[in-house]
Amino acid sequence: MHTPADMTLWQGRVDAEEGPLARRWHDRLQALRHDAPAGIALLGFACDAGVQRNQGRTGAAEGPRTIRKALANLAWHHEGHIYDAxxxxxxxxxxxxxxxxxxxxxxxxxxxxxxxxxxGGGHEIAYGSFLGLAHHAERQADKPTIGIINLDAHFDLRGGRQGSSGTPFRQIAEACAANGAPFNYLVFGISEPANTEALFHRARELNVTWRGDEDCIREHLEELLDTLTFFADEVDWLYLTVCLDVLPAATAPGVSAPAARGVELMVVEALIDAAKATGKLMLADIAELNPVFDKDGITAKVAARLVWRLAR
Structure with missing residues (x-):
């Protein structure tokens, strides 16, 4: 079910004495209208059924609301239009x-x-997001190829009859195969202890490209950015999905599965910037914020910062 934007969430500090340049997100964001000029549209996926099916810690359904509240008071340094859909x-x-x-x-x-x-919402968001992008691609005269970049501690290629937060990219691979489309999937931040050998085997079978969390460090940043750029060069459109459990538990405690090691925020932000810089980014999402387990709103603030960065 789709529900309209709750604009009461967009409240925050007003610095009237600072003049018109002292704007914040709550000053600029509008509810999406059918005749709105093109811009950035925030769309919530208030769901953690996939996390529950995946035997994780539920609570991610409150993620969209919490991210909006964290975004509302951030400073506005952007161009163009921003909407709540x-x-x-x-x-x-x-x-x-x-x-x-x-x-x-x-x-x-x-x-x-x-x-x-x-x-989001749990990482089951990815299958729904991809369905939308794939449907949009089908409408094009020259069908574009899609590349998926996932920042995540997990492959999320699990098997099973039911979909969950652990299966979206396996489901996407199956959808691509059914439609005769290539499955182009690149993951940064894979935790070897958090993925069974069966998942590594499936990733190899599907020709997935990945970099482990031990390799996703600032000393290897140039190589990581080259990997992303090469991947982007081979596709027409990019879909970027960020699972917050890619970050260290100290940075993102409010997730279903906090990371013992993780990838530092600076590297995650650099990869996001590189994906945007390709000019091919068509869609992005943020997954796995679980406010129930967040500490002092840290994870919500990180999620809001990433959205803020994506919107610049």
Missing amino acids: GDVTCEGDALEAAQSELGRQVAHLLGEGHLPLVL
Whole structure:
């Protein structure tokens, strides 16, 4: 189900004495209208049914609301238009219906010329986001190839009859195969202790490219950026998805599976900047914020900072 934007969330400090340059996100953001000029559209995915199915810590359904509240008071240094496109909500365990609706909403936003930034929610968000981008691609005269860049401690290639937060990229691979499309998937931040050998085997079978968390360090940043750029050169469109559990637990405690090591925020931000710099970014999302387990709102602030960066 899709619900309209709750504009009461967009409140914050007003520095009237500082003049018109002292703007914050709550000053600039508007509810999305059907006739709105092209801009950046925030779309929530209020769901953690996938996390529950994956035997994780639930609470991510409150992620979109919490990210918006953390964003509201951030300083505005951006150009263009920014909108709130409301939320896709998941009723009970109706994950597949929620993912289908998310796909419809993403495709609609893309069709209207917006850049969707989807706020999660568990990483089951990825399958719904991809459905929308793939549907938009089908509408093009020359069907573009899509590349997926995932910043994540996990491959999320699990098997099983039911989809979950652990299966989205396996489901995407199956959808690509069914449509005769290539599955182009690059992951930064893979934790070897957090992924079984079965998952590494599946990643090799699917020709996934990955870099482990031990390699995703600032000393190797040039090589990481080269990997991303080479990957982007081989596709037409990019979909960037950021699972907050790629970050160290001290930076992102409010996730389903906090990372013992993780990838430092500076490296994550550099990879986000590089994806944007390709000029091919069509869609991005932030997954796995779980406010129930957050400490002092740290993870929400990090998530908001990443959205802020994506929107620049």
